[in-house]
Amino acid sequence: MDFKSTWQIIKAGAAKLFGKDTKVKVIVLIGIAGILMILLSECGSKTQKKPQTADIDSKQVMANYTETLEEKIDQIVSSIEGVGENKVMVTLASSEEYVYASETKDSRDRTEDVGSGESKKTQTKDVKESNLILVEDENGQKQALIQKQIEPKVKGVVVVCEGGDSIAVQQRVIDAVTVALDISASKVCVTKLGG
Structure with missing residues (x-):
């Protein structure tokens, strides 16, 4: 049903309801028109909210940072004697802070x-x-000057490797990871890679 036909139905209904009293007709029609305008404006404003780009950017930065750490730890661990094939997972306790x-x-x-x-x-x-x-900035927009950037804190590291059942290999991996990331040994888990 389009707007014109709806309007005709409302107009005809109002004429039957109020007869020849034009003041009442005008008031009712203005009221109905106001209600229709409110309804139409609400229908147009119900667009879906998009996630904020800052949140998406922050999550992407965190994912990139985690991936970079995992690659670096993988390179270090791979060069340790007795490790063999390995997989590394890093979890972060906090996000980047400015x-x-x-x-x-x-x-x-x-x-x-x-x-x-x-x-x-x-x-x-x-x-x-x-x-x-x-x-x-280069676009002419004003931004707060960053004095210091604090890297995210590492919550824990898991290293799964072929030599993970050897206590000597476990200790060498733990030592390397704790020194590389400046974390305690309790935050590092080394275990054997399953077949």
């Missing part, structure tokens, strides 16, 4: 009220104001 440069202004306001006699009232107010330092 510390932004800022400028801080400290000020102190001091107010003294002197009353009659010896009464004095002193109020001190410390004000600390911090603002991010903004710089323009």
